[in-house]
Structure formats: structure tokens, C-alpha cells
Amino acid sequence: xxxxxxxxxxxxxxxxxxxxxxxxxxxxxxxxxxxxxxxxxxxxxxxxxxxxxxxxxxxxxxxxxxxxxxxxxxxxxxxxxxxxxxxxxxxxxxx
Numbered sequence: 001x002x003x004x005x006x007x008x009x010x011x012x013x014x015x016x017x018x019x020x021x022x023x024x025x026x027x028x029x030x031x032x033x034x035x036x037x038x039x040x041x042x043x044x045x046x047x048x049x050x051x052x053x054x055x056x057x058x059x060x061x062x063x064x065x066x067x068x069x070x071x072x073x074x075x076x077x078x079x080x081x082x083x084x085x086x087x088x089x090x091x092x093x094x095x
Contacts, residue, residue: 041082051089058083 006014012030016023037055040047046056062078086094 049087051087053087053090054085056083056085057081 008030012023012027015021015030016026019026037047041055041057044057046054048054058081060079060081063076065074065076066072067074
């Protein structure tokens with residue numbers, strides 16, 4: 001696991017420096033991107049940025065589980081989850 005991290009404000013500052021845009025405009029674009037991503041995935045639309053990533057909603061069927069404290073069998077309700085897949089450019093950058 002990486003011991004370094006980049007939070008949103010640091011990401012905004014780096015993008016602003018790289019593009020010559022103001023941090024305010026970069027932050028607005030990122031917020032718009034995240035809002036659109038959440039809305040699209042929430043409605044079941046797959047979002048794909050070729051070479052970089054794909055984000056889609058997945059469905060998990062109802063299943064039987066076990067309470068780890070008591071060992072009792074429990075029913076876990078069906079639900080939705082999010083699947084993020086790294087594209088080839090992102091995978092290559094991680095090597």
C-alpha cells in the first residue's frame with residue numbers, strides 16, 4: 001500500500017499549477033465531475049474514461065451470512081455496490 005496520499009485540495013492545487021487555471025475553477029470542474037459521476041452511477045449508467053478508469057453500479061443478491069460474534073445465521077439483504085476498474089494507462093502508471 002502506498003505510504004503517500006494526495007487529498008482533494010492538493011490535487012486541485014497540482015491541476016491548477018499544471019493547467020494555468022485558478023484553483024477555484026479547477027475545484028468547480030472536479031465538483032461537477034464528481035456530481036455527474038455519482039448521478040450517472042446512481043442511475044445505473046456506466047461511466048468510462050478509456051485508458052483510465054470505468055465506474056459502474058453492481059447488484060449483490062440477497063444471501064445468508066453469519067454473525068461473527070454469535071455464529072448465528074443471518075439474512076443479508078440484496079443491495080447495490082460500485083465497481084471501479086483501472087484502465088491500461090492507470091495500470092501502466094502504477095508499475
